[in-house]
Amino acid sequence: MSFLTIEDLKIHYQLKNSVFKAVDGVDLTIKEGQIIGIVGESGCGKSTLVKGIMQVMARNGFIAAGDIKYNGESMIKMSESKRRAILWKDIAMIPQASMDSLNPVYRVVDAFIEVMTLKGGKSKKEAIVRAGELFELVGIDKKRLRDYPHQFSGGMKQRVAIALALCLDPKIIIADEPVTALDVIVQHQVLTMLNNLRSQFNLTVILITHDISVVAQTCDELAVMYAGKIVEKGNIRDILKSPRHPYSMGLSNAFPDLLKNDKLISINGSVPNLALEQKGCRFVSRCPFSVDICHTHEPELTEYEEGRYAACHRVHDYNELQELAKGVSVWDKVTS
Amino acid sequence: MGQSDFLIEVEDLKKWFYPKQSLIGRRKAPLRAVDGISFSIKKGTSIGIAGESGCGKTTTGKLLLKLYDATEGSFKFDGVEMNSGMTKQELKDFRRKAQLMFQNPYEALNPRYTIYQSLQEPLIIHKYGTKEVRRKKIINMLEKVRLTPVESYLHKFPHQLSGGQLQRVVLARSLVVDPLFLVADEPVSMLDVSVRAGVLNLMREVTSTMGLTTVYISHDLSLIKYLCEETVIMYLGSIVEKGPTDKILFSPMHPYTMALISAVPSSDPDVELKELNINNSITSADNIPDGCKFQDRCPYAQEICFKQEPLLQKTKNDHFVACHFSEEIGGKQYENRLCSTRSYG
Numbered sequence A: 001m002s003f004l005t006i007e008d009l010k011i012h013y014q015l016k017n018s019v020f021k022a023v024d025g026v027d028l029t030i031k032e033g034q035i036i037g038i039v040g041e042s043g044c045g046k047s048t049l050v051k052g053i054m055q056v057m058a059r060n061g062f063i064a065a066g067d068i069k070y071n072g073e074s075m076i077k078m079s080e081s082k083r084r085a086i087l088w089k090d091i092a093m094i095p096q097a098s099m100d101s102l103n104p105v106y107r108v109v110d111a112f113i114e115v116m117t118l119k120g121g122k123s124k125k126e127a128i129v130r131a132g133e134l135f136e137l138v139g140i141d142k143k144r145l146r147d148y149p150h151q152f153s154g155g156m157k158q159r160v161a162i163a164l165a166l167c168l169d170p171k172i173i174i175a176d177e178p179v180t181a182l183d184v185i186v187q188h189q190v191l192t193m194l195n196n197l198r199s200q201f202n203l204t205v206i207l208i209t210h211d212i213s214v215v216a217q218t219c220d221e222l223a224v225m226y227a228g229k230i231v232e233k234g235n236i237r238d239i240l241k242s243p244r245h246p247y248s249m250g251l252s253n254a255f256p257d258l259l260k261n262d263k264l265i266s267i268n269g270s271v272p273n274l275a276l277e278q279k280g281c282r283f284v285s286r287c288p289f290s291v292d293i294c295h296t297h298e299p300e301l302t303e304y305e306e307g308r309y310a311a312c313h314r315v316h317d318y319n320e321l322q323e324l325a326k327g328v329s330v331w332d333k334v335t336s
Numbered sequence B: 001m002g003q004s005d006f007l008i009e010v011e012d013l014k015k016w017f018y019p020k021q022s023l024i025g026r027r028k029a030p031l032r033a034v035d036g037i038s039f040s041i042k043k044g045t046s047i048g049i050a051g052e053s054g055c056g057k058t059t060t061g062k063l064l065l066k067l068y069d070a071t072e073g074s075f076k077f078d079g080v081e082m083n084s085g086m087t088k089q090e091l092k093d094f095r096r097k098a099q100l101m102f103q104n105p106y107e108a109l110n111p112r113y114t115i116y117q118s119l120q121e122p123l124i125i126h127k128y129g130t131k132e133v134r135r136k137k138i139i140n141m142l143e144k145v146r147l148t149p150v151e152s153y154l155h156k157f158p159h160q161l162s163g164g165q166l167q168r169v170v171l172a173r174s175l176v177v178d179p180l181f182l183v184a185d186e187p188v189s190m191l192d193v194s195v196r197a198g199v200l201n202l203m204r205e206v207t208s209t210m211g212l213t214t215v216y217i218s219h220d221l222s223l224i225k226y227l228c229e230e231t232v233i234m235y236l237g238s239i240v241e242k243g244p245t246d247k248i249l250f251s252p253m254h255p256y257t258m259a260l261i262s263a264v265p266s267s268d269p270d271v272e273l274k275e276l277n278i279n280n281s282i283t284s285a286d287n288i289p290d291g292c293k294f295q296d297r298c299p300y301a302q303e304i305c306f307k308q309e310p311l312l313q314k315t316k317n318d319h320f321v322a323c324h325f326s327e328e329i330g331g332k333q334y335e336n337r338l339c340s341t342r343s344y345g
C-alpha cells in the first residue's frame, strides 16, 4: 500500500531577482515498510525535498506547485493542527548534520523530554523511561542519557539522532545523509540499525545519500535525482544492475568498489543553473549520448516497463548505451 | 638521490601529546597518538594508511613531513636520519622535497591569490629560477593536471572554480616544486562524487609519471585499493597489519582488518550487508590498557591478549600482522565477502 505520495512537487527559493527552482517537479510513491533511497550529487535538491515534506523550509523557500499526500490526504491543504499531528508523530526526520544540531548546553535527555512532552503529550517521567528504552534500542547505555552532546563520539551522536526521531513511534523516518562523514564501521552499524528497525517495526525509511554503495545494500527502491528532478526510479537491483538513464550509468562508474577493478570514470561538466529557464534535458551538457531532441525537448519521467521509470529520450537504446558507458573515452568527450 | 631503495624508513616512531597538567589532582596520561610504528616505502611506490578516525593517520602524515617533532624513534628520508642533527638548510631542502596535499581545497588556497599567484608562491619560497622559468613551470604543471586551456585558468580566483578544478590546483601547487614525496590526507573526501574519479585518476597518473613516492591517508579502503600498492592498517596509534594491498584486502589476518573490510559497503546490490564481528570500543588513546590494544573489541581475545602486546610479525602470507592468534583466525574465520549474497524479501 502506498501511503506517502509526492505529486509533481516544486519547491523554489526566492532570490533577489530570480527564482531558484531547487526541486522542480518530483513524483514519488513511498510504500509502507520499504526503504527507499534517493541519490544524487550535492545540490540536486535532496535536502530541499525532505525539508519540503517536513515543511521546515528556509524562509525564502516555498512550495510552488504539486502536493504531498499522506494516506490520500493533502498535507498542504489540511489544517495546521492536523498537519502538526502528522509531522514528527507519523513522519519524523533525521536532519542532515543532525549530529551537530543537538543543543550543547543541554543534557541529551532534555531533547527527548522536550519532544515527548510538547509534541507527544507525555509526562516528563514517561519521557525519561521511553528515552532510556530508545537508547538501548540504538545500542547506547541509558546511563549516558544525562551526558552532554560533546561527550558522545560522532557515531554515537548519530545514533542519538536516530533515537530522537523514533521518540513518537513514527511510521516513516526520513534520514538525510545519515552516514556521511562517519567511519565505515559506524556507518555499517547505522545502516544495519535502519535495516533492523524496518524489519522489527515495519518502519518506512527514506534514505538520502550521495553515495550509491550506501543504498545498494539497504534499499528496496531507488530514485536518482539530478538538477531538481528524478531522472530514474524503480527497484534498486534493476537500476544498479541495468541503469537506463545515462546519469545513473555515470554514477555507477564513478565509485571505487573493493570488488571491482574497473577504472573509475567521472561525469565531467556541471549542473545547469536552476535560476534560469531550462530548455531540453537538464543533463544534456554532460551527457555523452545526446542527440538533437535532447537539446530542445525536456524528456518526461515515463514508465517504460512495469515499475521502472526513466526520463531520457534514448531510454530504449539502453543496451547499446550501457556498453558505451563503460568506456573512459566516451565520457572524456565532455570536457570539464 | 641516496643509495637506499627506500625513500621513507620509519622505526618505532612515536608522537605522544602531553595534556596540560592541572595543579591539583592526578597526572593525566599522555595521549599516544602514534605509538611506535615501523614501516618503509620503496622509491616511486604508493602506500595507503587506513583506520578509523583518531587512530593516528594524520599525525603519522605530519611526522613524515616533519610538521611535528617525533617524541621518539627514527625517521630516515632517502637514507638520512631526520629526527636528529638536521641543519636549517637541510630542513629547508626537505620542505621542498616532501609536500602535503590538503584535504580541503577551500582552505588550502589563498582566496585573494589568482591561480598563477598560488602556484608561484612555493616557487619563490624555494628560489626557483627566473620569473620566465617559473612561468613556464606553472603552465607546464597546470597542463599536467589538465586545467586546459591554461590561459583561461591562470588569472582566475579560487571562488571562480568548481571543487574538482580547485583540487587539481591544489595538486599542481604541491607538485610544482618537483618534490620526491607526497602525502595526500583524505584527498577527495570534500569533493562531489561525480568529480572524485577524475581527481583520483589524475593523481594516479601524475604521481606515476613524476615517479613520486606517495602516502595516501584515507578511511576508505576502496580508495586505497584503487591507488596504493601497499597498505598499512592502524589502530589506536599502532600498526596492526601491513603488506601488499591485495593481500591485506583479500586475505586479512587481523580481526580488526577483517571488520574494517566487511564494513565497506559495496555498490553491488547482490552483496549482503554483513554482520561485523567486533564489539564496541571503550579504549582511547589516552587510556591504553596492558596487552593488545584491540582486546575490548576483539571477539577472539584470550588471556594472553590482556597481558602481552602482540608484535608485528611476518606471516606465511607475506604480510605483517600484530595478533597472537592471527594464524588461527586468518583464513579460517574470514569468509570472502563475495560469497554471501543478499536475499530479497
Ligand SMILES: Nc1ncnc2c1ncn2[C@@H]1O[C@H](COP(=O)(O)OP(=O)(O)O)[C@@H](O)[C@H]1O
Pocket: A013, A014, A020, A022, A040, A041, A042, A043, A044, A045, A046, A047, A048, A049, A058, A059, A060, A061
Ligand atoms: N535557502 C536557499 N536559498 C537559495 N538557494 C538554496 C537555499 N537552500 C538551498 N539552495 C540551493 O538549492 C539547491 C539544492 O540544495 P539542497 O536541497 O541542499 O541539495 P542537496 O541536499 O541535494 O545537496 C542548491 O543549489 C542550493 O544551493
Ligand SMILES: Nc1ncnc2c1ncn2[C@@H]1O[C@H](COP(=O)(O)OP(=O)(O)O)[C@@H](O)[C@H]1O
Pocket: B017, B031, B032, B033, B051, B052, B053, B054, B055, B056, B057, B058, B059, B060, B285
Ligand atoms: N595537536 C594535537 N594535540 C593533542 N592531541 C592530538 C593532536 N592532534 C591529534 N591528536 C589526537 O591524536 C589522536 C590521533 O589523531 P589523528 O592523527 O588526527 O587521527 P586520524 O587522522 O586517524 O583521524 C586523536 O586521539 C587526536 O585527538
Ligand SMILES: [Mg+2]
Pocket: A046, A047, A048, A096, A176, A177
Ligand atoms: Mg543535502
Ligand SMILES: [Mg+2]
Pocket: B057, B058, B059
Ligand atoms: Mg585525519
